Amino acid sequence: MSSPKFSKDVLEFFKRLEKNNDRDWFNAHKAEYKSYETLAKEVFKYISDGLNKQDLIDTFKVLRIYRDVRFSKNKLPYKIHISGSFHRKKPELRGGYYLHIQPGNQSFLAAGFWDPNKEDLLRLRREFEQDDQDIREIIHNTSFKSIWGELEGDELKTAPRDFDKEHAAIDLIRKKQFVFTKRFSDKEIIESNFADEVVVSFQAIRPFFDYMSAVLTTNLNGESII
Template sequence: MKNNITIPKSSLDFLTELKTNNNKPWFDANKQNYLNELNHIETFAGALLEELSKTDVLETASGKKSVYRIYRDIRFSKDKTPFKSFWGGSYTRATKERRGGYYFHIEKGNTFVAGGFWGPNTADLKRIRAEFAHDDEPMQKILQSKSFVSNFGNLQGEQLKTSPKGYDSDHKAIELLRYKQFLVIRRFTDAEVLSDLFLEQALETFKNMRPFFDYMSEILTTDINGASVL
């Protein structure tokens, strides 16, 4: 474990200043500061990728490739501020057999490590619901496990307010069936982010997502009879 790789306080402070001065002239004048802090984040992301790759197969090429651009896409947004006020990045699991994605979000007062399925397509959502309706016990066992509860609390994500089409409101798995997204999130304080243990804690958080990822991958690569669809 490269436990000497840390997030410096300056990386959080830069975001605070950017949030107050979210305009191109200020950013251009502070471009070198941005590049210095970006280097810290990319180094951290690279160390996290290296460690995570020891236990999972990822297609993300490098820490640098994992980190999102600071520039916002404002074409269709009412918010015209040009820059993001957080550091973010993600790692993609490799091959069709491994589903789900890892994500980190570093922001003063709002840092979290997350994973899951942000926007399942219609076919995937239909398949997930069919499995939960058929037998929700394997997923319930994962969600109620000690490691899941201690890391993530509950499954999160957008839910339907009513029952999905084709399912009764009194179905025993109705709470699971209402999900449109399947997310697991663990939040960190600023003190935790700046500590020497953050890299290790972020890695352990990702590792604790694996039972959830592996079961969801099994669902999405088989039919309702358990036969492979790949």
């Protein structure tokens, strides 16, 4: 059975929505959007099933198109993309997957840790302080980098409290997020093998997830905390 795929019509819809981002236009085209949302759910289900062959995905979610404008200067009511996330089984498995489809060659995958809580962040920093060799071997692996590139994410300008700003791993210790992204062109998005490419790419992030999960489920002595 061939994998479900996004059509060019999906991208064209969001181009039109960007030019007509108001409730009247959207309501007049809501049935069309719903058909694309249904297609997206099929693609996400296919990806989730593929991931579950080597991972444990609790749920996946296609995010709502409606923007939360309560605290935003941008009051446009609708997102001009379709996106969703895949959630790993917790507490033993950490990290998350995200897929974002947007015309104009702005589609991308993201994987990692967007908003670690303060306890997890401190645990990771202490691990890097103690030994950063394993994490560097993973993120600098040639095959890994060919898919995911460089580690990204917000970081402090200086060392966090109680850490040496001259520490050899300060570049990692300063991080507040641990994220990788992989971008796709509009042409790649509508290719028949796109969903399979997503699965392959997400599977390639597993060494990083396995390392981070092992750290976040143990103490500095390597003893389980779950």
